[in-house]
Amino acid sequence: MDISLKNVEYRYQVNTPFERLAIQDVSIDIPSGTFLALIGHTGSGKSTVLQHLNALLKPTAGEVVIGERTITSEKKQKDLKAVRQKVAIVFQFPEHQLFEETVEKDICFGPMNFGVNEEEAKRRAHEAIKQVGLDESILQKSPFDLSGGQMRRVAIAGVLAMQPNVIVLDEPTAGLDPRGRKEIMDMFYQLHKERNLSTILVTHSMEDASRYADKIAIMHKGQVYKVGTPLEIFSDPEQLIEMGLDVPEVVKFQQKLEKTFGHKFAKTCLTIEEISQEMPRFLKRGEA
Amino acid sequence: MMEKMIFGRYVPADSVIHRMDPRSKLLIVLLFVCVVFLANNAITYGALVVYTLLMLAMSKVPMRFVFGGLKLVFILIIFTFLMHIFLTREGPVIFELGWFKVYEEGLRQGIFISLRFFLLILITSILTLTTAPIAITDGLESLLGPLKKLKFPVHELALMMSIALRFIPTLMEETDKIMKAQSARGVEFSSGPVKDRVMAIIPLLIPLFVSSFKRAEELATAMEARGYRGGDGRTRYRKLVWSGIDTLMLLLLLALTILLIIFRT
Amino acid sequence: MKNSLVQIRNLSFKYDEHADYALKDVTFDIYEGEWLAIVGHNGSGKSTMAKLLNGLNFPKEGSITVDNLLLSEETVWDIRDKIGMVFQNPDNQFVGTTVQDDVAFGLENHGIEREEMIKRVHDALESVKMEEFLDQEPHHLSGGQKQRVAIAGVLALRPNIIVLDEATSMLDPRGREEVLETIRQLKASQEMTVISITHDLEEAAKADRMIVMNKGQLYREGSPEDIFQLDEELISLGLDIPFPVKMSKMLKALNIPVSKHHLSEEELVEELWTSHSKM
Structure with missing residues (x-):
């Protein structure tokens, strides 16, 4: 399912003294099957953009096209459920949304809200719990007896069980340890590959953005600053650093080497393997 | 509607009333609530209205904001007023239209009771509008000490x-x-x-x-x-400062009370 | 050798509702003026360690001695005076309604005179660069700013040791850097002993010494350089290794001579430069 934002603007608390412009003139195309990373500072408008992707917010100007639906400021929107079933969001710290007596019931909650019958929902719960790397025996436990990391996975399973066409991830690995982070991100990447699931990842981790995304959009002060492939985005690291944003360690390292040696690598490297391959050639020029 | 409600809202500003000690404001409200019931004629009610409007003017909170915010209360006040007009049947009839009669006592009570209600709301609103919630808490703690x-x-x-x-x-x-x-x-x-x-x-x-x-x-x-082990032996960072204006406003209200006792009928 | 400030001996702890020990037979020392990073995956026992240090829980077995004071029910308040804690969630440790009230909270608890409090609140906020936010309410602050206020609250009490219990794990990169920079400056200017409990390996790499926890036990103790030689072992413990170490390893594998697994990019770049430029 394609999603596209066209000149979207959003103001909080319109017509009150607290009115605040959150995003302005935001246009992003997300064709079906894309893995898009949305990066930018806290307060750059990332979360506001994210909430437009499944009509949790309605633009105050411009339009959001989600599949067949067009959402604008004027129209009174009916049946947003259909949109929300197709575009699911994993919010930051999703474990905070758990509430049912058992893990199974909680996972079934989303699908059943969208009209899936109980039997099918349970089948999906079994499938989803395995997807997130937990044992099926956990289904009958109370979500509140689990560890933080397990709760996170259960909440994610609850979203996966809705079987969306597009999944939006708001810093899904915040607060996890390195192993947990890697496992969760690898799982989402695998889903993206296997099912051609459109994935939109809001993240502070430039490593994740460069490793997983095929397109990166940088948000800055409520506007889209730049959209491009990881290579396009990170081949101009100075620009990002000026904005106070990070760049992947590899890019930083390459930059430092280039500065010290006074000559450039043949290309911008995004992985440690790439830069290692380039290294002998780079170092030789230093000797010459 | 909710956005315009002023109940419990604090509007920061720099005015004499804002700078007053929360204790004196709390005491004034408390005393006022008692005193209001002493008033029973035009002079006494007039004096209360003057005092309240004086406080309001000194608070520098825009009138339009206050009265706009009390819209809901006005509906209630008008309702109270009409109740008295319709239901009190004492004293001479001063207005008559078919079966509908307005008695003098009804009009009098309608006006006074609505006014009393209105003054109570206004004075408490002045308190909350000019005092940060935390200052009210401090004041209460000190008064209840x-x-x-x-x-x-x-x-x-x-x-x-x-x-x-x-x-x-x-x-x-x-x-x-x-x-x-x-x-x-x-x-x-x-x-x-x-x-x-x-x-x-x-x-x-x-x-x-x-x-x-x-x-x-x-x-x-x-x-x-951070070493919290109950209230014993704790010192306080926030300090309440009682100044001349606090004494003055309180004395003014006391004078008013005496006035009310003398002039009430 | 620096003086040992805290002695932890054969410490074991078990939560009542769990069957397994959260900490088992842990022994180590904390030295005056050092930055000690305690690392481990979630559930390795590192946060339990923090709670025990401050007497928020009491050990089942073993002992903790802080500055020659043996931790017990009687000495717990004296020990809390010596150890300041900054916790994980910026919101859930902000007690005051404004920045200055929050910094003052600890001082009020200790019965400090008001004049002295005002001075200390200002000094503490100045040292975390939050002096312009005196009357700001917490919901108008960023996570990093709230954590800096929490640090100020600790500083105002003038402890010997400051414990950061995953204090940066809920922050964005900017907030994390703000907090770590604040701590670095404080450590340099005030001779503070810092214990940071973390799973951020980049953060740990900058410490003076590291302790690796695994399944409630002390797995390894040493300088970051020693610890990161463990390499794959760390990954199997659910941790990671910092980029410069990975890079050094990779280069070695390609037969590019690198003397050791460097912990900082600068060092690595420096070595590559010296070995390849003037030949």
Whole structure:
């Protein structure tokens, strides 16, 4: 399912003294099957953009096209459920949304809200719990007896069980340890590959953005600053650093080497393997 | 409507009334609430109105804001007024239209009681509009101080109030977040049949409770780590300053009270 | 050799509701003026360690001695005076309604005179660069700013040791850097002993010494350089290794001579430069 934002603007608390412009003139195309990373500072408008992707917010100007639906400021929107079933969001710290007596019931909650019958929902719960790397025996436990990391996975399973066409991830690995982070991100990447699931990842981790995304959009002060492939985005690291944003360690390292040696690598490297391959050639020029 | 409500709202500004000690403002409101019942004729009510409007003028809170915010209250006041007009049947009839008669006593009581109601609302609004909630808490703690001797947990109560105030915005944010997360899972909070909407509260309330308990526990740990062990031996960072204007305004109200006692009929 | 400030001996702890020990037979020392990073995956026992240090829980077995004071029910408040804690969640440790009230909270608890409090609140906020936010309410602050206020609250009490219990794990990169920079400056200017409990390996790499926890036990103790030689072992413990170490390893594998697994990019770049430029 394609999603596209066209000149979207959003103001909080319109017509009150607290009115605040959150995003302005935001246009992003997300064709079906894309893995898009949305990066930018806290307060750059990332979360506001994210909430437009499944009509949790309605633009105050411009339009959001989600599949067949067009959402604008004027129209009174009916049946947003259909949109929300197709575009699911994993919010930051999703474990905070758990509430049912058992893990199974909680996972079934989303699908059943969208009209899936109980039997099918349970089948999906079994499938989803395995997807997130937990044992099926956990289904009958109370979500509140689990560890933080397990709760996170259960909440994610609850979203996966809705079987969306597009999944939006708001810093899904915040607060996890390195192993947990890697496992969760690898799982989402695998889903993206296997099912051609459109994935939109809001993240502070430039490593994740460069490793997983095929397109990166940088948000800055409520506007889209730049959209491009990881290579396009990170081949101009100075620009990002000026904005106070990070760049992947590899890019930083390459930059430092280039500065010290006074000559450039043949290309911008995004992985440690790439830069290692380039290294002998780079170092030789230093000797010459 | 809610955005314009002024109940419990604090409007920061720099005015004499804003700078007054919360204790004196609390005392004034308390005394005023008693005194208002002494008034029973034009002179006495007039004096109260003058005093209240004086306070309001000194507070520099825009009149339009105050009266705009009290719209809901006005409806209630008009209702009270009409009740008296219709139901009191004493004294001479001063207006007659078919079966409908307005008695003098009805008009008098209607006006006075509505006025009393209005003055009470206004004076408490002036208190809350000009005093930060935390200052009201401090004032209350200080005024209730003597009750500590009777083992009344004044300090704990004040601390509870201040923590509650501190966490209101945090919990509002949290509510909004959870509502959005559950909406994304297909819950409809604002449309659909009433029964469904009532049921929608559960996936909102349970996570809120769970996180509030967690917050409370972590907060208690953090407080303990910073050496909190109850009110004994604690010093205070916030200091209440009683100044000339506090004494003056209170004396003025006392004078008014005496005036009221003399002139009431 | 620096003086040992805290002695932890054969410490074991078990939560009542769990069957397994959260900490088992842990022994180590904390030295005056050092930055000690305690790392481990979630559930390795590192946060339990923090709670025990401050007497928020009491050990089942073993002992903790802080500055010659044996931790017990009687000494717990004196020990809390010596150890300041900054916790994970920026919101859930902000007690005051404004920044200055929050910093003052600990001082009020200790019965400090008001004049002295005002001075200390200002000094503490100045040292975390938050002096312009005196009357700000917490919901108008960023996570990093709230954590800096929490640090100020600790500083105002003038402890010997500051414990950061995953204090940066809920922050964005900017907030994390703000907090770590604040701590670095404080450590340099005030001779503070810092214990940071973390799973951020980049953060740990900058410490003076590291302790690796695994399944409630002390797995390894040493300088970051020693610890990161463990390499794959760390990954199997659910941790990671910092980029410069990975890079050094990779280069070695390609037969590019690198003397050791460097912990900082600068060092690595420096070595590559010296070995390849002037030949």
